[in-house]
Amino acid sequence: xxxxxxxxxxxxxxxxxxxxxxxxxxxxxxxxxxxxxxxxxxxxxxxxxxxxxxxxxxxxxxxxxxxxxxxxxxxxxxxxxxxxxxxxxxxxxxxxxxxxxxxxxxxxxxxxxxxxxxxxxxxxxxxxxxxxxxxxxxxxxxxxxxxxxxxxxxxxxxxxxxxxxxxxxxxxxxxxxxxxxxxxxxxxxxxxxxxxxxxxxxxxxxxxxxxxxxxxxxxxxxxxxxxxxxxxxxxxxxxxxxxxxxxxxxxxxxxxxxxxxxxxxxxxxxxxxxxxxxxxxxxxxxxxxxxxxxxxxxxxxxxxxxxxxxxxxxxxxxxxxxxxxxxxxxxxxxxxxxxxxxxxxxxxxxxxxxxxxxxxxxxxx
Numbered sequence: 001x002x003x004x005x006x007x008x009x010x011x012x013x014x015x016x017x018x019x020x021x022x023x024x025x026x027x028x029x030x031x032x033x034x035x036x037x038x039x040x041x042x043x044x045x046x047x048x049x050x051x052x053x054x055x056x057x058x059x060x061x062x063x064x065x066x067x068x069x070x071x072x073x074x075x076x077x078x079x080x081x082x083x084x085x086x087x088x089x090x091x092x093x094x095x096x097x098x099x100x101x102x103x104x105x106x107x108x109x110x111x112x113x114x115x116x117x118x119x120x121x122x123x124x125x126x127x128x129x130x131x132x133x134x135x136x137x138x139x140x141x142x143x144x145x146x147x148x149x150x151x152x153x154x155x156x157x158x159x160x161x162x163x164x165x166x167x168x169x170x171x172x173x174x175x176x177x178x179x180x181x182x183x184x185x186x187x188x189x190x191x192x193x194x195x196x197x198x199x200x201x202x203x204x205x206x207x208x209x210x211x212x213x214x215x216x217x218x219x220x221x222x223x224x225x226x227x228x229x230x231x232x233x234x235x236x237x238x239x240x241x242x243x244x245x246x247x248x249x250x251x252x253x254x255x256x257x258x259x260x261x262x263x264x265x266x267x268x269x270x271x272x273x274x275x276x277x278x279x280x281x282x283x284x285x286x287x288x289x290x291x292x293x294x295x296x297x298x299x300x301x302x303x304x305x306x307x308x309x310x311x312x313x314x315x316x317x318x319x320x321x322x323x324x325x326x327x328x329x330x331x332x333x334x335x336x337x338x339x340x341x342x343x344x345x346x347x348x349x350x351x352x353x354x355x356x357x358x359x360x361x362x363x364x365x
Contacts, residue, residue, distance in 0.1 A: 024186070024199055025242035028222065031185035032178025033095045038134055038169075040089040042124030044107065044116050044141060050160075051085040056111030059086035066122065085113035089124050089137050089169075097175040102167040105137045115160035117143050126169055134175070139168040144260035159259045180234055184224045184241070190361075191220035195248055202244045252360035254349060261342035263349070269327055269360040271352065 043062050044051075052059040057076075063084055064076040091105040105126070109116055119141045126135040143163040188196055196216035203214035203224055214224045230237035255264040292303050335345050352358040 020248065021245045022248045023242060024202070024244050024246060027190075027195060027246060027248060028186040028188045028199065030180060030238060031187050031221070032180070035095065036093040036128060036134070036175055038091045038093050038126035038128055040124045040126040040137060042087050042089050042107070042137065043122045044085045044087050044109075044113075044119035045083060045122060046118060046120045047083045047085060047113070047116060048118060049082045050115040050117070051082045051113045052109075052111035053082065054080075056086060056113075059084055059111050062086060085109050085116050085119065086111045087116065087121070089121065089126060091126055091135065091137070091169055093128070093134055093171065093175045095175055095177045097171045099171050099173065101171045103135060103169050103171065105139075105165050105168040107141050107163050107165060109161040113161060115143075116141050116163060117160055121165060121168065128176070132173060134173045135169040135171050137165065137169040139165040141165055144257075162259060180226070180238070182226055182231075184226060184234070184238060185217075186222040186224065186241075188220050188222070191218070193219045195246070196220070196222050198246045198248070202246050203241060206240070206244055254353075254358070254360050254362050256346050256349065256362065256364045258343075258346060258364060261346070263332065263342060263345060265332070265360075269358070271327070271331065271357055271359070 041062075043059065043066065060076045060079045060081075063079060063081070064074055067074055086109070087107045088110050089105055089107055091103050093103060097103070105121075107116065107121055121138055121141060123136060123138045125133040126137055128134050141163040142165065143160055186199065188199075193216070196219055199222050200214040200216045203222075204212050207213050207227065210227055213227065214222055217223045224241065226234055226237055252269045253265075254269060256262070290307055294301060331348075332345055335348070340348075349358060349362060353360075353362045
């Protein structure tokens with residue numbers, strides 16, 4: 001049960017993150033060398049009665065089309081199956097992906113299916129923004145949760161209507177990537193004037209025999225001219241630049257997966273002074289069905305009457321004190337000792353980030 005608790009963070013100002021060395025490839029990427037998003041529509045089969053119901057018409061139509069291509073003619077209005085579900089399939093096509101390579105895909109139900117656990121995705125094309133088919137997806141769905149029901153009771157963990165298929169798609173068309181010629185433009189993952197200038201200085205020092213090849217065009221881009229001796233082998237030139245070291249401030253990141261309630265964070269992520277009050281009021285509504293019997297010799301009938309009871313629970317607040325210089329790792333452990341769930345911690349971290357008290361980048365996947 002989720003509880004009320006009060007969290008007091010008595011912290012002084014956090015000192016800046018120590019400087020460290022990082023390769024250029026960890027700080028920036030070449031313009032045009034990026035992922036491409038793919039999307040498709042498909043059908044998941046093999047469900048245990050948890051698929052789409054009659055309200056979802058397009059799943060029955062899709063199943064009819066699949067059967068028709070296999071020589072089975074069945075009207076969509078005559079199909080009554082609960083073991084299929086209509087899904088949207090999404091994926092990221094990496095740069096320079098070649099036909100025959102495999103990529104991971106995400107499958108999400110779009111109808112009224114209650115779970116796609118144990119299902120298998122039937123061959124589905126994945127399209128790019130230009131409408132071209134870049135990959136074909138098929139395979140068994142892996143979930144980060146489950147849903148089960150019996151005797152009128154049910155239990156659900158995480159999100160059973162979305163899952164992944166590792167290496168579930170085969171690339172059919174090369175990824176649309178741009179090969180730099182003449183000039184190389186580096187795009188910083190975190191735009192910063194200082195970092196862009198340091199990258200340009202590191203490249204110019206490495207190629208001191210040439211005029212200034214690199215220039216920080218903006219806080220987010222560094223333009224590098226390709227020397228004449230590398231004009232026919234730009235890939236070698238870019239590989240040399242990728243391994244150059246640049247002094248930069250330490251980058252902290254907190255990764256959150258809300259579907260599974262997973263939090264991954266570094267031990268150096270620190271907090272600024274803040275006070276957090278978190279915890280919902282738990283309201284529980286229960287419905288019990290009782291049998292109402294009529295009186296003797298009466299004309300009444302025996303009926304089942306629902307009795308609804310409402311309960312609201314509010315527990316006493318629990319306080320946690322964090323010492324000076326506390327990290328998010330210590331915060332998470334302290335919250336765990338008072339019974340906070342992973343979803344409680346996720347909500348707190350997102351609120352701290354919005355308030356400016358979390359010195360890290362929060363990434364939700």
